[in-house]
Amino acid sequence: MSMATTVTKAETLVGRRLRRKEDPRLITGTATYVDDIQMPGMHYAAILRSPHAAARIRSLNVQPALDHPGVAAVFTGADVAGVGPVPCGASLPGLRVPAHSVLARDRVYFVGHPVAVVVATDRYVAADALDLIEVEYQPLPAVANPEKALEPGAPAVHPEWPDNLAFTYHQEGGEPDRAFAEADVVVRQRIISQRLIPTAMETRGVVADYRGAEKSLTIYSSTQIPHLMRSLVAQMLGLAENRLRVITPEVGGGFGSKLNVYAEEALMGFVAMKIGKPVKWIESRRENFQCTIHGRGHVDYYEIAARKDGAVLGLRLKLIQDLGAYHQLLTPAIPTLSVLMMPGLYKFRNVSADILGVFTNCVPTDAYRGAGRPEATHGVERMMDLLAAELRMDPAELRLLNFIGADEFPYATATGLSYDSGNYAEPLKKALDLVDYHRLREQQQQAKASGRLVGIGISTYGEICAFGPSPATPAGGWESATVKIEPSGAVTVMTGASPHGQGEETTFAQIAADELGVPIEDVIVVHGDTAIVQYGIGTFGSRGTAVGGPAVYYALQDLKAKILKFGELLLESSDVTFSGGVCTCNRTGKTVTLAQIAAASYRAMKLPPNTEPGLVATHFWEPPNFAFPFGAHIVVSEVDPETGQVEIKRYVAVDDCGKIINPLLVDGQVHGGVVQGLGQALFEQAVYDQDGQLVTGELMDYAVPKATMVPWIESDHTTTPSPVNPLGVKGVGEAGTIGCSPAVVNSVVDALGHLGVRHLDMPLTPEKLWKLIQAGGQA
Template sequence: MDKITLSKPTRPEQRREDYPLITGRAHYVDDLRPPEGRPAMLHMAVVRSPYAHARIEHIQLAEAQAMPGIIAAFTGAELVNTMPALDFMPQPDSKKPERRPMALDRVRYVGDPVAVVLAESQYGAIDARDLIDIEYEPLRAVTDPEASLAPDAPLLYEEFASNVAFTRRLGGGDIQAAFSQAEHTLRLRLVNQRLAASPLEPRACLFDFDPSTGQLSAWLSSQAIYRARETLSRFLGLDRSQIRVYNADVGGGFGSKTIFMGEEIIAAALAVKYARPVKWIEDRSENLQAQMHGRGQINYIEAAFQSDGRILGLKVSTIGDLGAFLLGITELIPINTITQLSGPYRIPAIDGEVVGVFTNKSPTTPYRGAGRPEATYILERTLERIARELQLDPVEVRRRNLLLPTDFPYTTVTGLRYDSGNYQPALERALELAGYTKWREQQCQRRQQGSSKLLGIGLSTFNEISGDNAPPPGPLESATVRICRDGSVQVQSGVSHTGQGHFTTFAQIVAERFALPLDKIEVLMNDSALPAFGIGTFGSRTIQTAGVAVFLAAEAAREKALQVAARLLEAAPADLVLEEGQISVRGVPARAVALGELARLVEEQPELIEHESPNPANGTPIEGLAAWHAFQSPGATFSSGTHLALVEVDSETGETHILNYVALDDCGHIINHLLAEGQLHGALAQGIGQALYEEILYDEEGQPLSGTLMDYALPNSEQVPSFIVETIETPSPYNPLGAKGIGESGCIGAPPTIVNAVLDALAPLGITALDMPLKPATVWAAIQAARNGTFSPPDPTPPAIFSRHTP
């Protein structure tokens, strides 16, 4: 085995931001009230369509408007007719349906907003909402993405003549040669079910418009406050300088709070119209029914491989369930799945085709992983089947396909460039950590005993793209670091914090640069008025982008302090030492000046330093002993990992119990091991949830069957095991911290690991394929069918819609 260096926690600082959260002193949006002196707050409630597809014939508001305490009630047409359409990033030649913040003459999914009520109290708004009478003409709905491709399927948009939003073909390598040279081929059909992000706190917003100043203040539960500011500016016709956005404490996002779906825009417009604060808080049923969903793919795979298990080529045909309309990067998620199909392996040829389809469901957008889990699931299920077909150990199949440490930097046939990696040594360490050989011995013994408790071992090896890969002048992250008169250092970051621990991590980065204790570092974020900028906390990008901006700003502020101290102490900057809050001449500790004194001098004598040009984030100069810095990564970084699971399947009930789970992850240089491990634990819980429990379901008429947490099964503490977690560090060359992302690795690695383990347990019965989630009823039914000789895997033939369809 190649030598590998395990990462060791050097200073696992506890999260400094947790005290308010665990003592009940946190301030979520629903805890907030308007500032003193402002009018009393109004509450908004949303009337939603009970039909998946219908024309709006008539809306009767009079009875609701007559209720005491009701300020107003509006139809969607009254509010959004003159507003622009919602943003999305269309693909070449894609259909571009125009979607307003509310439905106008037609609804296209259950939960589509059609009217709103504004009231003096939240309960009054809810009561009035129930009095609004709406006449609909129901239309046929389609919720199955494959059924939406049928010639006679009901159309969501007649002007497009079909439900196909776009088709895209991409890949690389000689796919024909790969299949002509292959000794074996196999086909699979895999489903990545729809999921709800299910943050602890649903969507929430509070807006306040002061007509005397023309200032709109917004308090949000958001992953991207600067993006929110731009959206509000566009829809309300206000200059962005008139909008200040704050992030309250946020109870999770997982991708679902990166953009507005529409309701927040309406609440802001009403705040401007009535010059009073307006609050809207989504309830749990609304969140499950009408918030953006994740995943939603059907994948048809054909693999070409040799007798030793080496993959020669992959053909993947993907149907992306886009939902009722396009929002943000809806279309990019299934495309990204194909782009990332190489994973950590050397695959000479890939031919991918994506068909994105409209269905009468809530739109799909990024959910933790955003294309990476789908790609990994395709790869890892395929490798497992290859091992089964060839009767090889699945570990050996991966060994023969993994990239070597000497292969980096590596460019895949789909055009991704991997910065660094240590895939094979990490696999070997994970096997050692798990005691893989003993697990196999235990499994063999259990099978010889004929036990009804079936043991299975699952494995996945994967990588994870993170960070910016758009070339400059792409989106920037920026930060300001300021030395204060009291000797402390203040960090002003553009990050929209949603609970990941950035207050702690940024303080660590700056404390190390200034040789100060953490309690001397103040971190500010969640305010669009700060001299900083950020495009959002998503995609496991924050430390390697915004964290690097903080690092660079700290370096620049430190250099300024040394330059000023050099003039005062009459010494060269190279001869100065910064420690314990002061700068001294090396070897002459009596010749020293405190950081706070330097800050005072610069404030009183600005000419002591050269100030930067105006900050492009807000047009104001950086004053005082401070530095502003922006960062754009020259390329994406690629984390990686190997996960293994030992499961027990009760053949009498179909229940799956995870007996052991080992995760070895490589996310580059780690700033805080405690926080990295916490990110991994949270993502693993969500990945296990997808594998075994979670699923958004609709009936044939488009009615959601997962409208409450009684129907949408989130794993509880008993269903999530303890994890054996270890990390290695292969630094990225793309940023000075050497950092990569880790926030999504559990969502990426856990689903195929668990599913492979369950299928391994069921292998003696001849069960070769099951779709997630592997609920007890699903597993039990497969076991019964296998025992009766009636088990049959899904038909792996792609539909005729694909250009290379073969019957």
């Protein structure tokens, strides 16, 4: 492990393995999370939630709760009629959008559906009073499985739409029918990407504080998108945006689950305005499992068409998306990302996709680390292995044969994207070298000959990230930055990106310190308060550095131009350079420091022509395109033939995320991403039973990977700069998750291939594999 380094000005900080500026407060337990916020007069909310997946509310009596000592108020669906619906930001042609009240009205649609909120002087009283509310439910038939929901006669999640279809969506490029007609070989497979529970270590939480005299509301929320939340919650509550302040304190993990506006933010705002006291609600882990969005939830039907030499011709996909009962912020948009990325890194010129967005009596699905791209990558990478098996080709060779060439960028895909830059063979070749692939195959043959079930799995992924050009996003795809140099020369960077664990307090400080030639200690990065930071979009979709970074960079360029003007003024020269934190007159060699320039700019005794006092610059940067990182992951696994347990013997990840600002943080992102990918591949599955009960309702039943369950991850990189931004960066937050699951599954299928196993659905639980081994590969 590298040591943290104190850096002198002359060195470049970008590219260095620097420890995070964020870490001291996090590892000493002094960071402030929502639940750490205390206020005089604070009240506490607890939410009554439906135990039924579908039921009519016959009667609701809150009086016993109201009578309970310490209870200040109880609100039900009827009380919040004036609060606007929980917002869906995605739009698709013909999309059916169910009315989504912050509290249930006369019917509940999933287990955990909020029914009433109790507000009390402490959280114990609030919880006690919940138990006193009398609700009479009339249970209704529920459907929790998206394929069952599509069957004729299935219970209707929303009675007004008996087919349970929220939308259908078709996209195609090229001539898929012809490609399939002309193909030598067509391979088909049904592939499931199971529902996952994001399980951020910090559950959600909201504190709302209303100052009646000022008519202003402050909401503290553990969110990835403070500014978007402000706009949307202001709308729900009928407030002007400048009367609502959203503060995002420390966020203990989001992974997309906090890229949302939930009922609780507006609900707590409503409560605070009603009772005139600050109110806090902290989600329990059980609520987190039941009521915070889930991820994935696909049943995919793939078909791949190819020539017998292995050249791929066409790809077809029927994608059944389990939406849950409602649309959260981006729910219906997520599967469209799968369609965009379905060709992966390959030259599929003919593609066709149909999405069926299906309502179920479950909590909504939405963005979870990778959001649509892990599903797409899993699909195409499984299909490439199935094709390789069909053609008896080596899976690495088949991939190398079909990659888009390094000389073909920008590359227009059949799904309408323009891949920015790439050299797809390079990370695969590097990964193959790292594992000594040919020798590894020989060792595998020897192991198999002695009865061991050893497999090698390859996944090569591409992802769309750095969201994105504004026309292609629901809420603006730009990002903002303000850089302020104080009169002392201290530097403050304000980013609209609201990082929450990605480390941009460090990476943006690296960029600023390099550009301004100041020590990194002189730079602080501020985010997550709409009253301080200019409007911004947020951190999701691997966009924090790739879109927020260039905004910082360009704000710095504006500022440098101004610094130069002051330097020219102070040095009384027009031949001045700004470098290393000083302006130097190239003729006389005289210098003036940034601190002197800053002081002079605020003192403003003299100003350069057409120049305002002060050193502040704001830049809103609109990216011209997405960025497309890529990479190759190789997994060696061994299955215990007696138990079906999978052991990952080796994990090699070679990722290309463009230029790297801080390799330590990139490795951390890859490691964390891979671990979440392993979770999907091997352990995790949100299980709803036939009645719509979430039976994996706590961490005792839902298996997230623990440190002892994770293999050593060998992480390496290739570097193909992105041409779409001046930093050449691409984004890496989701790469590990996207690359991981197909590599694991491909390795296990490879381990069992000689038994006739050609496909396995996740998670690869021991019993599932044991049964296959017992049956000689026949499922």
